Amino acid sequence: MPLAPEIKELMAMIAEAPPEVIGGPDLTIEEARELVEVGAALTTPPEQRSTVASAEDHTVPGPAGPVPVRVYRPARTTSSPVPTLLWAHGGGWCSGSLETADTAARALCSLAEVVVVSVGYRLAPEAPFPAGLDDCAAALAWVRGTVAELGGDPARIGVGGDSAGGNLAAVLAQAVGSHGVPLAAQMLVYPATDLDLTTDAYPSREALGTGYLFETAELVRCVERYLTAGDDPADPRVSPLRGTDLSTTPPALIVTVEYDPLRDEGTAYAARLRAAGVPVVHQDVAGLAHGTFDMLGLSETARTAMAEAARALKALFASR
Template sequence: MPLDPNIAAFLRSLQQNDAPGGEENDVARARARLRALTVDQRDPATRPEVAAVTSTVLAGSIPARVYRPHAATPVPTVVYLHGGGWVLGDLDTHDVHARTLCRDLDAVVVSVDHRLAPEHRYPAAVDDAYTALTWVAQHPEGFGGDPARLVVGGDSAGATLSAVCAQRAHADGLGLAAQLLVYPSTDMAGAYPSRVENGEGYFLTTTELHWFFDRYLGAGESDPTAAEFAADPRVAPLRAGNLAGLAPAVVATAEYDPLRDEGDAYAEALRRAGVRVEHRRFGGLVHGFYGMDRLSPAAAEATAWINTALKRLIG
């Protein structure tokens, strides 16, 4: 279907020369650009209302923010891992994502501020994400209070981290009620038509994907170490040998996203492995739509579908 006209207008408004490039100092510029788009240009009065928001530290070292619903405990707990290519993003840039989940699910949302590359390269983000998840699992009374309804989820790179955490949780015997994967990268080294079809002009470009990958893995694409990392299931969860027994999943992809095909492939791989999957590819939308509710009614409807599907899974 055609690109959503509201998203198209937004894309026209962006300064394309502000996109990340090849220089290392572009990291600071890209982080500032994301903050301008997600925090500085949003009226705080438009943020979804929740009962309370508090700051905390998980496992002694990982900053986090806890969002509490108006509903009384016990309620589900969602450990949320933000997107940004493992290089960008923080608790502020994804504040609206966490608030919306908290409101829509009547759940406690624990938003995790994992370490970022290139200062902290792979596997720092993976280690932080799983440490945060296990710490919350071990202290249910401090969060939603219902250990049977623990969820891990995120968007983009955070969705990748969530898929990795769900695999590791199953291997370790840690029960999860669900996993939320919003336009994940699941096969970094793979070749997919969407990388070409949607490589330019749709918010996230294929060039930017490689820029993020290089900073996350700490080496150029031609480096054999980078190739080895890119095939590691902790980087590319689609490469895992066995997906059977994983937590039920909500997987959302976007028609005009270079990551579309690998996200769709992961949803299908989960389904073939016998995992319950709620999967939808959203026509007319781009990478990043989860959080674009005030820009596009279509993005808001997609976000509502995702959160409703997750609520069905966790009960």
């Protein structure tokens, strides 16, 4: 399917913009982060985001100090507890925030009728692996300890995230499945599942690596910031696709998009989960590029895909 017209138009605008507006590979990390924040605000302004019953900021105890979280509660017609989803934002482990995650978090809260706890984890390169992962684990522990107060059902807690956040969520799902009370669901949106930059196992990295909203060269820069000397890309805490036993991970919803260099590794992870006996719903969305779940205000195609993903997430939790 051709690229969605609204995404194609956005890419044309980016291509025509002067370097001082869109930056490039020479951006400082601070400039890159600011560009991500501005982009999220422009593509889905606050007034175009989903309405929720409440959105409250908190801090939770973390391994290096307080971790910021934002708790979204859905409008409900019943007092019965609802599922709870811990959400990790994208941004290549180096950028993104509670603000950039706001669009997706609100949409999932409203459409899937779940409590969403969005995590503002520490970012690389100042806080490289495993800092962000440890913060997400701490936030998950807090959710489990306070889920009843949040209005959630202790038996229906899940993890999710997009891009780098999908990577963190997948790693959490494996760790909890092996060592803790199993989770009810995992939602991985165009996740990075294998951080080996030398492998040729994923043709989409080359075929779709330039000319779209996220490029393979950017993936390389992000991984180089996230990992430090001595970190092994084959470590399952870095590359969840390299996990040896996936059988204890929760039922999964995996969303990949057509024009994304990460598409094939997301598809490969879905296949590995299935082979391990894990129930998997894999939605491969035509016409979209990486990052477009943050662009619901811009793209009707993305809004439709988000609604379909939210329905699948709701059904996944309902089956528990």
